[in-house]
Amino acid sequence: MRLVFLRSWILLHISTRLNLTILSEFLSKLMRLPVSFFDVKQFGDIMQRIGDHRRIESFLTGQTLSVVFSLFNLVVFGFVLAYYHLSIFAVAVGASVLYAVWVILFLKQRRKMDTKRFDVSSANQSQLVQLIQGMQDIKLSGAETSKRWEWERTQARLFKWSIKSLSLSQFQQAGALLINQSKNIFITFLAAKAVVDGQLTLGGMMSVQYILGQFNAPIEQMIGFLQSWQDAQISLERLNEVHGLADEEPANEIRRKEWNNQQDIHLTKVTYTYPGAGNEPVLKNINLTIPHGQTTAIVGTSGSGKTTLLKLLLRFYEPQSGSISLKKQLVNPLGVENLYLLPGKASELNLKYISHKAWRQQCGVVMQEGFIFSDTIARNIAVADEIIDQERLYQAAHLANIHEFIESLPLGYYTKIGAEGNGISQGQKQRILIARSVYKNPQLLLFDEATNALDANNEAVIIRNLEEFFQGRTVVVVAHRLSTVKHADQIVVMEKGEVVEVGTHAELVFAKGKYFKLVSNQLELAV
Numbered sequence: 271m272r273l274v275f276l277r278s279w280i281l282l283h284i285s286t287r288l289n290l291t292i293l294s295e296f297l298s299k300l301m302r303l304p305v306s307f308f309d310v311k312q313f314g315d316i317m318q319r320i321g322d323h324r325r326i327e328s329f330l331t332g333q334t335l336s337v338v339f340s341l342f343n344l345v346v347f348g349f350v351l352a353y354y355h356l357s358i359f360a361v362a363v364g365a366s367v368l369y370a371v372w373v374i375l376f377l378k379q380r381r382k383m384d385t386k387r388f389d390v391s392s393a394n395q396s397q398l399v400q401l402i403q404g405m406q407d408i409k410l411s412g413a414e415t416s417k418r419w420e421w422e423r424t425q426a427r428l429f430k431w432s433i434k435s436l437s438l439s440q441f442q443q444a445g446a447l448l449i450n451q452s453k454n455i456f457i458t459f460l461a462a463k464a465v466v467d468g469q470l471t472l473g474g475m476m477s478v479q480y481i482l483g484q485f486n487a488p489i490e491q492m493i494g495f496l497q498s499w500q501d502a503q504i505s506l507e508r509l510n511e512v513h514g515l516a517d518e519e520p521a522n523e524i525r526r527k528e529w530n531n532q533q534d535i536h537l538t539k540v541t542y543t544y545p546g547a548g549n550e551p552v553l554k555n556i557n558l559t560i561p562h563g564q565t566t567a568i569v570g571t572s573g574s575g576k577t578t579l580l581k582l583l584l585r586f587y588e589p590q591s592g593s594i595s596l597k598k599q600l601v602n603p604l605g606v607e608n609l610y611l612l613p614g615k616a617s618e619l620n621l622k623y624i625s626h627k628a629w630r631q632q633c634g635v636v637m638q639e640g641f642i643f644s645d646t647i648a649r650n651i652a653v654a655d656e657i658i659d660q661e662r663l664y665q666a667a668h669l670a671n672i673h674e675f676i677e678s679l680p681l682g683y684y685t686k687i688g689a690e691g692n693g694i695s696q697g698q699k700q701r702i703l704i705a706r707s708v709y710k711n712p713q714l715l716l717f718d719e720a721t722n723a724l725d726a727n728n729e730a731v732i733i734r735n736l737e738e739f740f741q742g743r744t745v746v747v748v749a750h751r752l753s754t755v756k757h758a759d760q761i762v763v764m765e766k767g768e769v770v771e772v773g774t775h776a777e778l779v780f781a782k783g784k785y786f787k788l789v790s791n792q793l794e795l796a797v
């Protein structure tokens with residue numbers, strides 16, 4: 271009894287450690303993968319892979335130890351059986367080999383079934399998450415019934431898979447039973463014949479029957495081990511599929527962690543197409559200079575590639591052709607435009623030689639789909655800091671014009687928001703995201719429609735506050751509102767993945783081109 275207690279403790283320790291190691295490795299790998307991985311992999315797929323690791327754990331903790339005992343038992347009983355009667359021993363061994371071969375024959379089919387189960391289960395998991403996350407829109411569209419049916423159809427597929435899997439295992443079991451029972455009958459016959467022939471005593475025959483019973487148990491266990499080994503192997507392969515993917519920053523490539531960040535960003539002939547057959551390039555041959563210490567606004571119709579351009583600057587994706595690099599502009603007393611240290615290559619640093627992590631540390635970002643963690647407001651602003659710098663926190667909140675709102679809450683900065691806390695409005699969310707980007711104190715700021723949910727008053731205050739903060743930093747804003755765009759040092763107009771105009775507000779209005787049209791139609795002309 272005491273031994274069983276001890277065994278449970280040891281197993282708990284081993285399995286917890288194993289889980290931690292496998293999962294922590296997996297999570298660490300996920301965090302090293304490029305963002306594009308998460309564009310294609312569904313939530314359910316990743317969750318299913320994580321859940322699957324339990325099979326590795328159960329194999330290692332449950333099976334390996336007992337199979338050693340089984341093997342020991344098998345050898346001992348084998349010897350005893352051989353001692354009693356050699357041909358009975360030979361039949362027992364022969365039948366056991368046949369049994370094992372029979373089971374091995376099914377392994378390929380089992381693997382196929384498991385792959386199917388994985389696909390259906392991960393689709394099921396993704397669907398369930400979507401159902402819960404999209405509940406508001408399901409209700410708004412009156413799609414409750416159709417979504418439930420969709421879910422039920424997946425359940426039907428799961429059921430179909432379960433039936434197939436059960437049939438397969440029962441067919442295998444029936445075969446195994448046939449082999450086993452035939453063996454038992456044949457051995458009983460052999461033993462009885464040996465007794466009649468005087469080769470074995472009646473007591474000997476009883477012993478043989480008993481030993482045979484004992485002989486079967488370890489064989490069953492070994493077969494169980496084989497199947498569990500296959501499950502673990504499949505799960506390991508699934509985890510390894512992810513482990514085998516290339517890291518965003520391969521360990522064997524040394525990337526720069528420091529660089530001169532007083533440089534302009536140059537995009538030269540940048541082309542980008544989202545992966546997938548038949549996709550059109552989203553960015554086509556972009557040539558653009560984003561001057562250091564100045565504000566560049568990007569405008570353009572919906573779907574023209576503005577967000578993609580920001581994502582390329584953030585190195586979420588790498589351009590398929592062309593380059594993004596840092597170049598230093600010379601102090602230019604003669605006023606010659608675009609005078610760069612030439613021959614350019616010497617002073618040019620392609621972003622691909624800079625560490626992704628180090629680069630992003632220098633970027634303060636507000637994306638359209640910015641995420642609010644289920645945590646306190648303070649932790650949502652200072653996401654990466656274990657110890658929060660209070661002064662910077664207040665400063666960031668002031669700049670984003672959200673300090674007063676936070677202070678009005680009973681727990682102030684320590685109020686929980688996100689999924690498990692208080693709901694916040696879109697405008698408050700955007701202001702928290704702005705505060706987050708400011709708290710980082712970055713060199714490069716990238717705002718994608720960062721103020722579109724704010725009222726004019728709030729927006730005006732924030733833009734005024736930010737103007738000072740922007741001094742000496744490189745800023746890129748994607749915006750639709752004229753109020754945000756007008757004062758930018760440079761306005762870039764995009765259309766269908768191409769840069770069609772670049773200039774200041776006055777220049778572009780004067781040119782009466784695409785920008786002027788956009789301003790007249792979309793940007794609430796207020797000139």
Ligand SMILES: Nc1ncnc2c1ncn2[C@@H]1O[C@H](COP(=O)(O)OP(=O)(O)OP(=O)(O)O)[C@@H](O)[C@H]1O
Pocket residue numbers: 309544545552570571572573574575576577578579
């Ligand atoms: N992950 C993705 N996979 C495939 N195509 C994508 C992906 N993200 C965006 N696209 C496509 O790329 C094009 C440009 O999208 P992008 O988000 O860059 O446009 P945008 O100018 O920022 O638009 P908006 O102003 O509406 O935000 C769109 O046609 C879109 O369908």
